[in-house]
Amino acid sequence: MTASAPAPDYAWIEQLPKVSLHDHLDGGVHPQTIVDIAAEIGHALPAQNADDLKAWFEDNANSRSLASYLETFKHTLAVMQRREDLVRIAGEHALELAFDGVLYGEVRWAPELHTAGGLSMEEAVEAVAEGFAQGAAMASQRLRKPVMVRQILCAMRQNNNSLAVAQLAVANRALGVVGFDIAGPEKEFSLQNHREALDYATQHFLPVTLHAGEAASLDSIQEAVIDGRALRLGHGVQITDDITITTLGEANPEAVTEDVDADQEVMKLGNLAAWIKDRQITLEICPCSNLQTDAAALLTDIGRLPLEQQKRARDYASHPVAMLYRSGFAVTISPDNRLMSSTSVTTEFIKLHENFGFDWPDFFQLTLNAVDGSFMPVDQKHSLRGILQDYYSTFAQAQEDLPEESA
Template sequence: MTIDQNGDMTVQGASLRALPKVSLHDHLDGGVRPATILELAEEAGVTAPATDAGALRRWFAAQCGAGSLPEYLKAFDLVTSVLQSKRALTRVAREFVADLAADGVVYGEVRWAPEQHLAGGLSLDDAVRAVQRGIEEGEDAADAAGHGIRVGQLLSAMRQGDRSREIAELAVRFRERGVVGFDLAGPENGFPASAHREAFDYLAAEFLPVTVHAGEAAGPGSIRSALLDGRALRLGHGVRIAEDLQVIDREGDEVQVQFGDLARWVRDREIPLELSPTSNLHTGAIAQWGDELADHPFDLLHQLGFAVTVNTDNRTMSATSLTRELALLVDAFGYDLDDLEAFQFNAASAAFLPVEEREELVEVIAEGFER
């Protein structure tokens, strides 16, 4: 891998940034530009911990590098406090799409929790419409610039709250107006997916796709609940499924593994894992395996045939992009273009889109990598 004078990374002569990518796990409030946060904070009368974008980036890095999900989540308090108006939500959604397009993303799903944006008097419906307006403005601008991109909303309910049924109904209400699925987010420990069974029953009856944060701060039990109680079609992170694998023997690149029932089910059913390497390192999700990206069980899961996808989680908090995440994986595990293409195929196949549109997305990726 080489890096050119513009900071772009090249693998086998191909620009990583130019390659078509699919982003499945990317939080709206985790991807707001630092400069935008400062401008919105001034308008809202919110005191920020820094006065310039560079210093704010460094503050986020310090806050989010503690190796703890609860500490990591505290960084969102500042961002949420400035996203309490239609104008702010529309702006950050528009910029979100622009930043994805600049990173080579052709399809993305943006997840966010409407219930956290009502302090300024917005209704849930107002908030969703504001974000959708920004998404469409961003898509139009990207298309005019020659980069086709489509972005769908995933509405997140907070697992420590009691509004999951309400958010589920909101998601179904907007399923033909930009919303493609439902997500359960927030602290895993002490807040199991089973506590939101009513919402999941409703979503299943309405045939709306569900992804659940699981296997990040909590282990296989959280994943089991996401699958059984949440009927999750994808696992938000899911990295700790590796705890249900017992490595029997390693010899060079060959590894012999004994599967637990849960891990075998996830692998054999091709349930996609929304892995976010840098974020998984920052939140301590991979602490039991080590404290370097090369310790991430990503490669083990990939080699064993799990449906791994590559994601950013929170681009601002983790100071990353999808291009950077792919570059880090290339550096850590020696992946080539075929591997990177496989990750994008996995993500395209896992997108909450009709099968015909997923097949078209696969073709776009194949053509882009062939070029």
């Protein structure tokens, strides 16, 4: 028996200042909170204690069945129908962001799914705002971890409430609502059903991010950025369908000289992928979640096989996140559903480090990308960039100051 190597110390990644842009409130409830509230309201759960419930959520989210995945949300939504429960869960979410090192987070949720207990959508928005304020105050006063939390209101693709949700979002900027999203079954329901809501948001200067390129491909992404005027894409990971891998000799024969290898591989972008990259439309990439829902194509198949023959990425190392980032797309990293995917921005960063060798300059860049793509006012972006710059300068200096052997 050999002694196992000590677990790597990732405290430095935990401590990095972060920004989270794609973070579902109903996907990040603490198991113990679900157990507590379910007991109070008489909601039957598939497991009776927090540990078993956490395992149940992970199993169902990992089952590769969309029905099982969606089943998990029934239980989180069931305990998010009373005002006091929304306040509690929003407060805990803000604290969770602070523990994750997040300085600024945009947390999304769908008010129309929180009215079963008699709350109006407006009352639900107020409750979530109150919870975020309480959680942020506790994080900064008790933990010395300041966090700013904002709301993105989602409408559901399969329902007909999108205009009311867009109006609610515009009317509640003072409560910290900064954006509008449309979530839900992407393949089955077109954004065309939500024209009025998308027009309303744009006409009232409310920034829009749309779930697209997660369960469907290029048509859906194009619809989101062209018709939906989305400034960001919720996932957008299927943009890889518009990428082909070819040789330099084929793509650009004039660049081939005696010293330049004609057979070296180059990436060729279709018009849509070039638009997304060149306009730096933010991709809210959530690798752990993508692996659970088969959202991402297998890295080694992308651009080399016809689309219908490309397999899906099933492990972190075959997710195209590093390829998209290194080829200049505006990639940002988010957890999507902290509970179902058992993840956080910290966890994603650790996996990026372990699987793709990402290091602090990459985490700095990914976080700057998230600041740029965020829906905060530009003056606030400027000051957050300053905070990040200071942190990373000090961090880089400390790396240089380390003695050689431990650096």
